Amino acid sequence: MKVRKMATVALLSLSACELAACGNNGSQASSGKTTLNLMETDVVSSLDTSVTASIPQWDTLVQTMAGLYRSDKNDQPVPAVATSYHKSSDGKTYTFNLRHNAKWSNGDTVTAQDFVTAWQKGVSPKALSGYNYIFSNIKNADQISQGKKVASSLGVKAVGKYKLVVQLENPEPTFIDKMVMPAFYPQDTRLVKKYGSKYGTAAKYTAFDGAFKVTRWTNTSEKWTAVKNPYYYAKKAVKLQTINYQVVKDSNTAHQLFQQGSLDDAVVSGTTAQGLQKSKNLYHLYRSGNNFVNINMAKGATLASKQLRQALYLAVNREQLSKKVLADGSKPSYTFSAPNAAKDPASGKDFATAAQPKETYNVAEAKKLWKAGMKALGKSKVTLTLVASDTTTDKNVSEFLQSQLESKLPGLKVTVKNLPSKSAYNLVANGKYDLYLSLWLNDYADPYSELQTMEKTNTHNYGKYTSSAYNSELSQARKNASTRSVYFSHLLKAQEQMNEDFPVLPLYTMVEDHLVNSNLKGVLWHKVGMVDYTRAYFK
The missing domain is CATH 3.90.76.10 (Dipeptide-binding Protein; Domain 1)
Structure with a gap:
C-alpha cells in the first residue's frame, strides 16, 4: 500500500502477548471499558x-x-x-x-x-x-x-x-x-x-x-x-x-495523549520513541514495508540519468540514518522488496535478503558517478526537489537526505518540501518533483505485491520507470505462477534488474512503535496488512 504518508518505527523487543495478546482468549471484558481510542496520522x-x-x-x-x-x-x-x-x-x-x-x-x-x-x-x-x-x-x-x-x-x-x-x-x-x-x-x-x-x-x-x-x-x-x-x-x-x-501527526503529542488516557494505542517515533525504550507499554510491530525515495525518471527529468541515480543510491549512509537519526530500532533497507513478505524457495532466505546487492554505500564511487553524469548533462550545478509529508519523521529524514546528498555530491542543491500528505501526493502525481519520500506496505504476503507497482503501466509508477527486462520478468512470473519455484525465480530476477537501474532509493524497513494500554487484549498485529481490533477487548 502506498502511504501518504505514515513512517513510524519501533524500538524494543517485547512479546505481543505481553502487551496486547496475540488472540482473543474468549473471555468477556472484565474491566468494564468498552471504548477503544485510536489515532491516525x-x-x-x-x-x-x-x-x-x-x-x-x-x-x-x-x-x-x-x-x-x-x-x-x-x-x-x-x-x-x-x-x-x-x-x-x-x-x-x-x-x-x-x-x-x-x-x-x-x-x-x-x-x-x-x-x-x-x-x-x-x-x-x-x-x-x-x-x-x-x-x-x-x-x-x-x-x-x-x-x-x-x-x-x-x-x-x-x-x-x-x-x-x-x-x-x-x-x-x-x-x-x-x-x-x-x-x-x-x-x-x-x-x-x-x-x-x-x-x-x-x-x-x-x-x-x-x-x-x-x-x-x-x-x-x-x-x-x-x-x-x-x-x-x-x-x-x-x-x-x-x-x-x-x-495525530506529532509523535510527542501522541505520547502525551497516551499518558492522559486519551489514546489506548499511540504510534510514536523518533526522539519520543527513544525516550521510551524502557516503557512497559512499548510494543514493536515489524511490518512488511519499506521507506524509500521514489525517483522521477520521466523523459527530460534530471534523474533520467542512471549515473546520477546510482550516485544518489551509493551516497546515502543508511546505517547512520537508522541508528542515529531514527535511533529507534529501524533497520537499513537496500532493496525495494521489503522483508517479512516471503522466503525465496531457492535459498531459504527472506526474499529481501536474497535480493540484496553487494555494494550499498561507497562515497568515492558516488562522487565519480555524479561527476560523469553531470558532465554528460553539460551541467556543473543542479537543484533537486525532495517532496515529503509534514510528519515529524518525514521532516527528520528529509533533512538527513538533504545533508547527505549536498555534502557528498558536488554542485547539488536539494530543496525540501514538507507538505500535508494530499498536497505532497498531488505534486508527485503531476510529476512536479525529483525525489519523493514514500513508503509501501505489502498488501499480502508476496514480494509481487510491491514489485508490480513499478511496472511500466502501473498507476503507482509515478517516476515512469521503464525496463523491458523488469516488465518481462514480472510477466513471466504471472504466466508461470502454477510453479512456486519458477514464480519466485522470476521475482528475484526482477528485483536484481531493479538493483541495476536504481529507480528508487531504499532507506529503511517499516517498524512501528506502539504505546499500548496494558489492559488491551485480542489485537491481531499483522506484519502484512492492517492491525485488526475487531476482536479486541479490555481485561
Whole structure:
C-alpha cells in the first residue's frame, strides 16, 4: 500500500502477548471499558476504495468491513463473508459460496452482486485510488483499466444472491491471500445506485458489513467514531462497543495523549520513541514495508540519468540514518522488496535478503558517478526537489537526505518540501518533483505485491520507470505462477534488474512503535496488512 504518508518505527523487543495478546482468549471484558481510542496520522478522505487508498482509510475499513476472507492471528486467510470456495482443475475459476446471514449496517443483505459492484468500480479507468492494477489477473481487468473494454466484462459474476464466480487469466497461487485486502471489499449496490459519487464521502452515504459501522464522519473530519454493528454476522465475537479515532501527526503529542488516557494505542517515533525504550507499554510491530525515495525518471527529468541515480543510491549512509537519526530500532533497507513478505524457495532466505546487492554505500564511487553524469548533462550545478509529508519523521529524514546528498555530491542543491500528505501526493502525481519520500506496505504476503507497482503501466509508477527486462520478468512470473519455484525465480530476477537501474532509493524497513494500554487484549498485529481490533477487548 502506498502511504501518504505514515513512517513510524519501533524500538524494543517485547512479546505481543505481553502487551496486547496475540488472540482473543474468549473471555468477556472484565474491566468494564468498552471504548477503544485510536489515532491516525491523517484524515480519511474517502471510504470508497475505488476513490482512494491510504493507511487511515484501510485501517478504518478493516474494523468496519468484511470481505470474502479475513486474516487470522498467523496472517493466514480465514472465511469471512465467504464460507468456502471451489477452484477449477486448471486453477483459473474460483467459485465462492457466501454466508446467508451477512448484512449491511442498514439491514440490507450482503450479496454476490455487492462484490461485483465494488470490483467493477475498482478496476475502472475512472477509479482514482490507483489500485485498479490489483485486479489485473481477473479476466479482462487489464483491458478494462486501459479503457478498451467496459467494466461489466470483468471476469466476476453473481450467480444468485450467494454465489460469486471469478475467472482468472492465469493460475494464481496467492489469489485467496489477496482476498483479505480492502480493495476487494464489497459495496452496498443499492446505496451505490442511490448516492452515486456521494457514496463513501460521509457516514450517512456509506454502509458497513463488518464488526463496526462509522458514524460522525465526513471526508474532512479529524475525529470520527465507529460503533458496534448490530447486523454483523459475528457480532458475538465483538466485545468493544465503540472505537474513537483522532488525527495525530506529532509523535510527542501522541505520547502525551497516551499518558492522559486519551489514546489506548499511540504510534510514536523518533526522539519520543527513544525516550521510551524502557516503557512497559512499548510494543514493536515489524511490518512488511519499506521507506524509500521514489525517483522521477520521466523523459527530460534530471534523474533520467542512471549515473546520477546510482550516485544518489551509493551516497546515502543508511546505517547512520537508522541508528542515529531514527535511533529507534529501524533497520537499513537496500532493496525495494521489503522483508517479512516471503522466503525465496531457492535459498531459504527472506526474499529481501536474497535480493540484496553487494555494494550499498561507497562515497568515492558516488562522487565519480555524479561527476560523469553531470558532465554528460553539460551541467556543473543542479537543484533537486525532495517532496515529503509534514510528519515529524518525514521532516527528520528529509533533512538527513538533504545533508547527505549536498555534502557528498558536488554542485547539488536539494530543496525540501514538507507538505500535508494530499498536497505532497498531488505534486508527485503531476510529476512536479525529483525525489519523493514514500513508503509501501505489502498488501499480502508476496514480494509481487510491491514489485508490480513499478511496472511500466502501473498507476503507482509515478517516476515512469521503464525496463523491458523488469516488465518481462514480472510477466513471466504471472504466466508461470502454477510453479512456486519458477514464480519466485522470476521475482528475484526482477528485483536484481531493479538493483541495476536504481529507480528508487531504499532507506529503511517499516517498524512501528506502539504505546499500548496494558489492559488491551485480542489485537491481531499483522506484519502484512492492517492491525485488526475487531476482536479486541479490555481485561
